[in-house]
Amino acid sequence: MTAAVLGGQPARPFPPGAPGHGGGGAMRFSVDAWDPSYGTSAELEDFLSESAARVDVNVELSAGRWRAIDPDPGTPVPPALLFVDGVRRIDARVWIHDTAPGGGPASDASMGLCASYAAGVVCCCAQQAHLVRFETRRGLFTVASRAGSIVTWAGEYTASRTAASKEKPLSVTLSQALQRRLGDVEVWTAVEARAAIAGHGVPEGGDLLVIDGPLYGRQHLPRALGYIKSHRSTYLPPELNAIVGTLSAGQRTPAFLIGTSWDRHTWYLRLPVAAGPAVAPWAGIVRIECSADLPAREVIALAGLSQACLGRFASAEYKDARAPQNLYPIAGLERELRRRLGDPRLLYRALRLTAQSAAVPR
């Protein structure tokens, strides 16, 4: 993983005149060799998935009364479901050079990440699934206090400076800074999308936001659910956790409260799984989150809504390797957003060109 390779390398001496060495103007930087493993890291998920959680299982039913909860066929489905997702990609790793006093060669360089990221919202309503809002951005993520934006012919990487941490490798600090920015853009597109759909017959408050991933940082959005497909941590005590494996399609566990570095209400839900000879006990299980600040009756209403809404968007196995948990509006949105990030090879070459073109002959 990139984190292991980069860990503990906040700075390194830089050999002047090496390939990709840039200079001139306000900031000199160089670009590392292309690494195909960029963008595959999941540091934030690891960071967020502390299993040493505080758990209150008595939100909806007391522990002794826990059982699988059936969907209520009378639950009205919201006229619009808004699916929110974001994608990120590291286009290049760069080294930002401190300018030595008097303009001499720099002795230290600080690693930065040039990344493209995008967020978007798909609305599923009477007008079928349609893309409501999307936003693509590029950023230079760095701890170098004097770093400026990198302008290439293919796009501008806006400088985003963050504080270094003694507890985390630099690559994790930068990756989390990128994730926070992506989260901000997701919130922004979600708010914009809500305003936009008011124009096509969706009454105020008639939508439901489904955010792909943890609700972290988005808890303040009304009528919002976090949608978690993978299960790295075990939150429930064994006797209650065993109920998850027994859920039928459409059934859910009672809602419960978990607190790690942040608090939220949550429940497990089983999506319909295509019948097969060997269906794993947790096949089709997703975990849904909503705000910790909601009263129990609103949490229960949202849990019921998730049962009524989400099953019909479960992707068929032949369409998606992560089926059925990867809901097809989200899968489609992800493909569209990745396309809008642009050609990574081209952006990489543009960054190299900017680094080289500013080089000062010596």
Ligand SMILES: [Zn+2]
């Ligand atoms: Zn719509």
